Amino acid sequence: MTDHPDPRSFVGAAPAATTSPATTRHDGWTPARQAAFLHELSATHNVAAAARVVGMSRQSAYQLRTRMQGKPFAKAWEAAFLTRFDVLAETALDRALNGVEVPHFYNGELVGTSRKYDERLTLALLATRRSFVPQRPYDSEPAAAFKADELGALIERVADGPEEWRESCDDEYDARYGWETEEGAGPPSAMPSCEDAE
Structure with missing residues (x-):
């Protein structure tokens, strides 16, 4: 909370x-x-x-x-x-690969456990695997200055x-990192730029 x-x-x-x-x-x-x-x-x-x-x-x-x-x-x-979606995806993947431990009781006492695998979960994960990778905007779009x-x-x-x-990805970077907006100024060589966006 x-x-x-x-x-x-x-x-x-x-x-x-x-x-x-x-x-x-x-x-x-x-x-x-x-x-x-x-x-x-x-x-x-x-x-x-x-x-x-x-x-x-x-x-x-x-x-x-x-x-x-x-x-x-x-x-x-x-x-x-x-x-936090990555945590959910990792948990679902773990359950698909390793199953879930199911306890077995007899007369109220635990007598053993077994693993239950959910094939529907495995198939659903395989069907949606591409949706786990967010689409990036084109490098020229201002939104490309921020990763998802x-x-x-x-x-x-x-x-x-x-x-x-702002007008361009470079303008967003300039405002984000406080770079000079004068002609010829821009990101220091070690800082990210729109060309580096992936």
Whole structure:
């Protein structure tokens, strides 16, 4: 269970840098509230519970996601669900490969155990194996500046950055790492760039 912030703390609680008319939302989903929702969503994988924690409804969360398709919030939503999905996938794979131990009782006493293998689980894992690898955006798209498993960076982007993606992947990197935007400046040689995105 996570520590739940007081939903009232999100009323008008957008960071000072984002309190312009362009980021004031009529629906109550401030950047700070969106970031807190995404943190809770990654911890619980429960949209209704995460929305309730920030004082919003499940329906408004889904409406926000629909309006934000193709924007940083939508990518962060996907990343929030991927954070613990790997644990679920590993557990399912372990059960498919090693089975589950089943106890056997006689007259109320444990007399032995056996392994039960679920062939349906094995077939389902084989049928969906490609879905475990998230698709990457094209390197030229601004979303390519963030990998699907970079939830923390995506939540910061939702909280601090503009609602829309910047013009290019390089612009997102520049803003993310605080690089100079002057011509000729860019990422240090040891830092990632859009060409490195995979």
